[in-house]
Amino acid sequence: TSDTTVMDAQGFEKTIGDVNDVASLSVALEGIDTVVHAAAVTGSSDPAENHRINTEGAANLIEACRDRGVNRAVAVSTISADIQRRGAYGDSKLMADNLFLASGMDVTLIRATLMFGPAGKQIESIKRFVTMLPAVIPVIGDGRYLVQPVCVEDVARVVVAAALHRPPKRFYYAGGRERMTFNEMLVRIMTRMCVRKQLIHFPYFFVHTALSIAGKFVRKLPVNAAQVSTLCQDAVCPVEETEKDFNMTFTP
Numbered sequence: 671t672s673d674t675t676v677m678d679a680q681g682f683e684k685t686i687g688d689v690n691d692v693a694s695l696s697v698a699l700e701g702i703d704t705v706v707h708a709a710a711v712t713g714s715s716d717p718a719e720n721h722r723i724n725t726e727g728a729a730n731l732i733e734a735c736r737d738r739g740v741n742r743a744v745a746v747s748t749i750s751a752d753i754q755r756r757g758a759y760g761d762s763k764l765m766a767d768n769l770f771l772a773s774g775m776d777v778t779l780i781r782a783t784l785m786f787g788p789a790g791k792q793i794e795s796i797k798r799f800v801t802m803l804p805a806v807i808p809v810i811g812d813g814r815y816l817v818q819p820v821c822v823e824d825v826a827r828v829v830v831a832a833a834l835h836r837p838p839k840r841f842y843y844a845g846g847r848e849r850m851t852f853n854e855m856l857v858r859i860m861t862r863m864c865v866r867k868q869l870i871h872f873p874y875f876f877v878h879t880a881l882s883i884a885g886k887f888v889r890k891l892p893v894n895a896a897q898v899s900t901l902c903q904d905a906v907c908p909v910e911e912t913e914k915d916f917n918m919t920f921t922p
Contacts, residue, residue: 677706677830687734689727695734702738704833707731707770708746710763713795715894717758724759728766732773744832745770746825747781749818749845749905757900771840778832780825783845783907787822793859800859800867807860807867811874813853816904818845821921828916837915843907847922852901874902 674684687698689709699705711723728745735743747767750760770777786793800807825844831837850858853869860867881895909920 675826677826682706682830682833689723689730692730692734692737695731696737699734699738699740702740704742704744705731705735705740706744706746706829706833708829710746710748712748712759712792715758715891715897717762720758720762721765724762725765725769728769732769732775735773735775740775742776742833742836743770743773744778744780744829746829747779749781749783749843749907750900752781752907753900753903753905755896755899755903757896759897760900776836777840778837779841780828780832781841781843781907782825783818783820783843783905785822785825786819793819796856797859797863800856800863800865803867805867806870807856809853809856809869809871810877810898811902812871813856813869814851815902816849816906817852817855818849818906819855820844820846824918824920827918828912831916831918839911839915842912842915843909844912845907845909845920847909847920849906874898 674682678684683702685698685702687695689695707728709723709727711719714720731743735741745767748760748763750756751764751767753760756764767779767781770779784792824846828842828844832842856869878895878898881891881893881898885891885894913919
């Protein structure tokens with residue numbers, strides 16, 4: 671369901687497989703010499719679902735690659751695997767990253783920050799959040815934690831370049847050239863959307879504690895305490911090495 675325009679233009683072949691079905695992956699990999707792995711569940715608060723799709727899915731793909739003799743892989747990961755308080759999603763992606771790096775395959779790992787653009791689902795979710803309430807936007811904590819949005823097309827270009835021309839290192843970051851606070855990002859989104867609302871900040875400790883208690887009684891919350899903990903921290907990375915090795919400049 672992802673936008674593969676950039677990859678299509680380079681002649682990449684798309685095949686269909688289920689990351690939880692090794693047999694289907696093995697069929698999809700027939701005749702393939704390089705695989706790009708970008709499949710993941712990103713919006714789930716369920717640890718079991720994150721592990722099943724993100725971690726076990728990566729393990730299944732690695733197994734299928736071995737079955738088909740595919741030795742080259744480009745794995746798309748996330749800055750959520752790199753931060754201190756990762757939550758279920760970040761933990762599952764970190765475990766997947768480690769599986770790829772320990773697989774013995776020729777792997778290039780790319781960790782991307784918050785993505786924006788025509789197919790950037792993360793920023794689109796925030797835009798929906800901006801329009802959710804009529805006059806205010808609730809923000810957890812002081813909103814001063816740093817983000818580094820990256821254009822989804824820039825990430826796609828890095829992935830394509832890594833697949834076509836093996837870079838010198840195994841690990842790279844993909845992030846925008848500008849760092850900003852979460853508050854500043856919301857203001858910019860509102861400006862682009864011609865929306866004027868007041869940011870209302872709720873204490874992190876109060877929200878985290880309330881969700882922790884609710885989680886003991888409600889099995890699946892729309893947002894859980896771990897996700898709040900993941901959100902309220904800096905999620906930035908250095909990109910100079912990526913720009914140098916890929917001879918590119920990330921969009922501001």
